[in-house]
Amino acid sequence: MPICCRSDATRSGSCGSIFGQSCEAPWRRFPEGLISDPREPGQGRRQFLTRHPGPTHARAPPGCASQAGWPARAGFRSRPASSCYGAEMRHTANSPAPQKGIAISLPARDAVLAGFQGRFVEAQYVWTSFLLDHLIECRKRIGDLDAMLVLIVVGLSALRQVQKVRELEGEHISLGYRTSELPNKGETVNAYSIANITGIPRENVRRRLADLAEQGWLEQAPDGGWRIHRGETGHGKAAADLAELTASTVSRIADFIGRLATVSAAAVADRPAGDTTAGLAAPGPDAMAVAWTQVPPERPATRTGYTLGSLVPGLRAEHCRRIGPRAFDLAAALVGVPAAPAPGGVPGGDAALLLQGMLAEVAAQELPGPGGAVLGVDLDLHAAPEAGEEVTATLQVASVNRTSGIARLTARVTGEKGRLLAEGQLRVRPATAPVQAARVERAGLLLQRHPHIRAIETRAAALEPMPVAIAWPDDQDSLLGPLKAAQRGLIRPVLIGDPVRIEAAAREAGASLEGCGIEAAEAPQMAAARAVSLARDGRVQALVQGSLHADELMAAVLSRDGGLRGTRRLSHVFLLDMPAYHKPLLVTDAAVNIAPDLVAKADILQNAVDLGIALGIARPKVAILAAVETVNPKMPATLDAALLCKMADRGQVRGAILDGPLAFDTAMSAAAARVKGIESQVAGDPDILLCPDLEAGNMVAKQLAYLAGAEAAGIVLGARVPVILTSRAGSIAARIASIAMARLMVAAGG
Structure with a gap:
């Protein structure tokens, strides 16, 4: 609620506030006519006023006459920087002549009328939203709207004295019909006049005056009238208390003018060629109803250069x-x-x-x-x-x-x-x-970078290399991964298989077998059994699948005689590093357990949590996936999710934050969770996705790998040593990343 005046003494660019404190004139704050474009919030586009040749009927504000770029009422053009409309708003011969001495700024009267007539819904929306914001802000700062009206009337009484000086100079400023009722006896105004002007009951006015006086904003003059309290120094307390409100109001007014100018420009552009009609036709009831229920339409689909x-x-x-x-x-x-x-x-x-x-x-x-x-x-x-x-x-x-x-x-x-x-x-x-050009959506770019997996490899390489058994590595794909991991200092490989075929694969790949141990095995099943035996004896700390089938290696691992069974059910965990996600994501189980029950899911979950902690996640967040977020007895996955969360509350699952059931969109998007009214620490930020069964887990992991550009690594946990199962279509980089995960798991005691 800035109430400012200008007099001869303030023509240097500042104005005297009725509260006894100077403030910067609004036009000085926007020397280049900068106005925000409301149609493109957050896009950084701005709108500028530029002068064009044309008859000038308006004058710049006192003290600003020499300021470059001041938009006169006539001959200016409003053009959004984004060329939304490219419309011109000019003062025409049949437009009402501006009053003498008034600095008519944007928008001009005819442009405002054109805006309300041509685009009533948008103009009404701009006006009412400005009014609502302003009244709410004033009520917060002043106390209530009645007190605000009383303060305004007392302030205007002081401003009118400055107007009398301007009238003597021939610089007439017209009064509204309400302010014309202010008394002429001086800068004070009594409760009776305030009640007549505002319509507030006189007794209420007296109470508001007393409250404002108690705050130190008003004082009662010897003649019984009321005026702004300026204190002994001439600087009023109201000026200091309401300085922030004054500044925010000036900014809000400038924004309102810019928004209304944009609507007016669009309305003028909508007119047929040669139509310079000004004036506002009264909108019908349908238009009035629409004004309160609709928001302005989207910006035009084209721009003109x-x-x-x-x-x-x-x-x-x-x-x-x-x-x-x-x-x-x-x-x-x-x-x-x-x-x-x-x-x-x-x-x-x-x-x-x-x-x-x-x-x-x-x-x-x-x-x-x-x-x-x-x-x-x-x-x-x-x-x-x-x-x-x-x-x-x-x-x-x-x-x-x-x-x-x-x-x-x-x-x-x-x-x-x-x-x-x-x-x-x-x-x-x-x-x-x-030239007109259509607006096109900015292309989305997906950079294929995988910094999270690289960070895991760097951490693993800083540790001592661990001995690893590779079962049946008789082709390039299965051999090169372990050899490159050895070159990076991650492992000391023990190659188990046919030595002739292993050496042939190395020659074909141009790789050296230096530093590798080789143990002979006549068949893939024998190689798997030998690898498991080395792990049982403690000679190797992890197993890596070569070119044999995964079920051949897992049969040896799960053998009741000489296998590597541990205290928990075995489960597989994928680690996915996606360009579009801010951290590594673990997905389980996608390769071992086909249709796990509740007890199996608890083991699967704990295996994944332990891996997350080994990878450096202090307290992993787990999203337990289902098709919906509500518990439904007809959907077993939702029941298991709810029970797992309760088991975590009872300490049966340790070290993690759980939430479920969660649909995939809710798990991965905090915005989706907000729309559905779900408050969750996990939504939008999970470290682990626990899938309801193998089919769902496998599809989630492979879709993220092939459609979201994820680089995938994976290991089997729950055995005495980590087991690295690699897809036959997996890359060498995926094999190296899987080995690095296993190295960190072993270092953590897993």
């Missing part, structure tokens, strides 16, 4: 973007350099590409926009942006050569708090005729 004839020096456009961490990864991938900060904050190749790309985006979309061509970029780089920083790229027309058809634009990229990142020039060739 500037032509050579419409480009003038001073036009400016900018985009704001928040730099995500993966933006550096993308830029680094394009230029072929590591995504690492350059020494001393100097932009590297990735940062340079990002900054140039932001300027190219502004040129392609806004200035000159569709139809224009960028001929050259001359950019000086000063500093690199930081991940998470909001960066603003700005282009401004410096000169236009209409003979050559080339325009020069100054370019500037700044970070937060005005930190200069880059500056320079662009040479562009605008289109000679208007």
Whole structure:
């Protein structure tokens, strides 16, 4: 609720507040006519006012007459930087002439009327949302709306004295019909006048006046009237107490004007050619009903670029973007350099590409926009942006050569708090005729990076190599994984199989068997039995599947005579590193247990939790999957999920945070959980997905691997040593990652 006045003594750019404190004039806060575009919230696009030739009937505010870029009521054009509408709002000959001395700012009266007439729903939405926000804020700061009205009337009584001075100077400011009822005897106003103006009962007015006086905002004058309390220093307490409200109101008003200007521009653009009608037709009851139930429509599907004839020096456009961490990864991938900060904050190749790309985006979309061509970029780089920083790229027309058809634009990229990142020039060739371009969805990019698996391999490589038995590695695919793991210091391999076939596979792959132990076995089943025997004797700490079938190796592991059974049921765990997920994800069971019951699921779950802890997750979050989030006796998976959560409460499952039943979307998306009204510590942030059966687990894991770009690793837990089962279609990288997981599990005592 800023109530400000201007007088001869305040024409330097500030105004005298009725509360006895100076504040900055609203137009001084927006020297370049910056207005937010409400149709593109969060997109960083902004709207600027630019002067165009035309008859000028309005004058700039006192003290601001020489300010460049002040939009006169006549001859201005409102153009969103995103070219949403490209419509012009001009003062026409049949528009009402502005009153003498008034600084008519955007939107002009005829444009406002056009907005309400042509797009009533949108204009009414803008107005009522502004009014609601303003009243709520005032009520919070002042106490109640009656007190606010009383304070306003007393303040206006003081402002009217300044108006009398302006009237003597010939600078008339018209009064509303309510304020015209203010008494003329001085700056004070009595309770009777306040009650007449506001319609508040007189007794209520007296109580509000007493309350405001007790707060130190008002005082009663000797004549019995009321006025703003200024204190001995001339600075009122109300000014200090309401300074924050005043500042937020000025900002809210500026935003409201910008929103209404956008609606008005669209309404003018909707008119038939040559229609300059101003005025507001009363909306019918249907339109009034719609105004309270609908929100403004989406922005137009096309944008129009500037032509050579419409480009003038001073036009400016900018985009704001928040730099995500993966933006550096993308830029680094394009230029072929590591995504690492350059020494001393100097932009590297990735940062340079990002900054140039932001300027190219502004040129392609806004200035000159569709139809224009960028001929050259001359950019000086000063500093690199930081991940998470909001960066603003700005282009401004410096000169236009209409003979050559080339325009020069100054370019500037700044970070937060005005930190200069880059500056320079662009040479562009605008289109000679208007070009419209359809708005297209920005393409989503998925970078195939797997930093979580690389981090696991790095941790495992820092440990002592462990002895591992590889059963029947008689081809390149099954042999190269263990050999590369040995080269990285993860294992000391013991190769069990036909020595001739093993050596032939190594020669074919161009790999060396140096440092590898070889034990002969005549058949895959014999190789599996020998590998299990070495594990039972403690000579190896893990088993790796070679080219034999998984059931051949698992039969030896599960053998009641000489097998590796432990105290828990065996289960398989996939580790998936997805570019679109912020951490590694464990999925179980996808390979061993076909249709586990509740007891088996408890073992499967505990195996996965122990692995998560071994991988460095202090307290893994487990999402127990089902088709729905509610317990349904006809759906056994939901019953098991609920019981597992209760078992965790009783300590039967240790070391994890459980939630279930959860559908897959709820488990992986916190937004989906909020929509469904589910409060969960796990939703959107699980470390482990416990699947209801093998079929579901296998489909989840393989869909994430093939459709979401996940790199997968997997091991079998619950035996005396980890068992690494590898898919025949799995990559060498997956085999190495699985070995690294097993190494960390062994180090943790698993």
